[in-house]
Amino acid sequence: MNQWFNTDLTLDQFIDAMIQTFTMIGISLILGTLLALVLAIVLILTRPDGIVENKWVYRILSPIINTIRSLPFIILLVAIIPLTRLIVGTSIGTSAAIVPLVIYIAPYMARLIENSLLSVNPGIVESADAMGATVWQIIWHFILPEAKSSLILSITTATISLLSATAMAGAVGGGGIGDLALNYGYQRFDNFAMALTVITLIIIVQIIQWLGEYLANKARH
Numbered sequence: 001m002n003q004w005f006n007t008d009l010t011l012d013q014f015i016d017a018m019i020q021t022f023t024m025i026g027i028s029l030i031l032g033t034l035l036a037l038v039l040a041i042v043l044i045l046t047r048p049d050g051i052v053e054n055k056w057v058y059r060i061l062s063p064i065i066n067t068i069r070s071l072p073f074i075i076l077l078v079a080i081i082p083l084t085r086l087i088v089g090t091s092i093g094t095s096a097a098i099v100p101l102v103i104y105i106a107p108y109m110a111r112l113i114e115n116s117l118l119s120v121n122p123g124i125v126e127s128a129d130a131m132g133a134t135v136w137q138i139i140w141h142f143i144l145p146e147a148k149s150s151l152i153l154s155i156t157t158a159t160i161s162l163l164s165a166t167a168m169a170g171a172v173g174g175g176g177i178g179d180l181a182l183n184y185g186y187q188r189f190d191n192f193a194m195a196l197t198v199i200t201l202i203i204i205v206q207i208i209q210w211l212g213e214y215l216a217n218k219a220r221h
Contacts, residue, residue, distance in 0.1 A: 009180065009184050009192065009193045009196070013180070014180065014196070016175075017175065017176050017177050017179060017180045018176075018177070018200075020094045020174075020175040020176040020179075021163075021166050021167075021175075021176035021177045021178075023094055024094055024097055024098055024101060024166045024169065024174070024175075024176060025159065025162055025163060025166055027098050028098050028101035028102050028105060028162055028166075029105070029155075029158070029159055029162060031098075031102045031106075032101070032102050032105035032106045032109055032158070032162070033109060033155060033158075035102065035106040035110075036105070036106045036107070036108075036109030036110040036112075036113055036158075037110075037113060039061065039065060039106065039107070039110035039114075040109075040110045040111075040113035040114040040117060041117070041139055042057065042061060043058065043061060043062065043065075043110065043114050044114055044117050044118060044143075045135065045139075046058040046061075051125070051129070051135055051138065052135060064107075065107040065110055065111065066107075068103065068104075068107040069107045069108055069111065071104075073100070073101075073104050073164075073165045073168050073169075074168050076100055076103065076104055077097075077100040077104075077168070077169065080099065080100055080103065083099065084096050084099040084100060087099050092174070093174070093175060094174060094175045094176070096174070097166070097169040097174030097175070097176075100169075101162065101165055101166065101169065104165055105158055105161065105162050105165070108158060108161060109154065109155070109158045112154035112155075112157060112158060113151060113154055115150075115154070116147045116150035116151045116153075116154050117143055117144075117147050117151075119147060119150055120142075120143050120146045120147050121146070124142050124143075124146055125138060125142065125143065128141070128142045148219045149216045149217075149219040149220040150216075152212055152215050152216040152219055153212060153213070153216045155212070156208060156209060156211075156212025156213070156216070157212075159208050159212070160205055160208055160209065163201065163204060163205065163208070166178060167181065167201065170182050170183075177197050177200060177201060178197075180193055180196075180197050181193070181194055181197040181198075
């Protein structure tokens with residue numbers, strides 16, 4: 001039993017790792033959501049039978065999104081190291097991990113948001129168009145409010161995926177909970193550190209899921 005509690009991990013290191021994880025999630029989620037929202041809106045506007053149908057924009061943008069989505073995060077992280085260095089000046093650390101995290105989560109969220117926006121009753125869009133609403137007014141005042149509950153659930157799903165990605169970022173020095181699991185739990189055979197990181201991740205996921213469902217229910221009613 002003693003081997004489970006014989007650890008070199010300190011409370012300060014655990015707190016620092018948590019701060020790094022939430023920093024990566026917070027910044028990446030904000031930037032990724034904004035980018036994904038723009039991409040999703042362009043997709044639904046330019047798709048066949050869209051409000052401003054444009055087959056060329058849709059045929060170019062959609063495959064690009066699908067291509068980036070098809071890359072596992074760990075491969076994407078390594079593949080864009082030159083871009084990461086260009087933007088933040090380094091390829092290791094929490095700030096460096098944010099770049100691939102944003103590029104990873106934005107296309108994924110774009111598809112989720114696209115599905116949420118497409119779930120809006122087409123009759124609402126037709127009515128708004130018949131009343132003379134502009135494209136921006138249709139998006140802002142009709143589609144987004146109607147899709148609010150579904151959007152919250154989509155962002156919840158993306159946040160959990162982002163948490164998994166931040167854990168993998170630890171494999172290349174990204175910091176956070178994943179870094180503790182690798183450097184202490186795996187490399188030092190620290191059972192306590194490994195169990196602590198696993199339990200922590202499970203708790204965070206449960207909280208995110210509960211909060212997302214709660215907010216979605218409130219938006220629905």
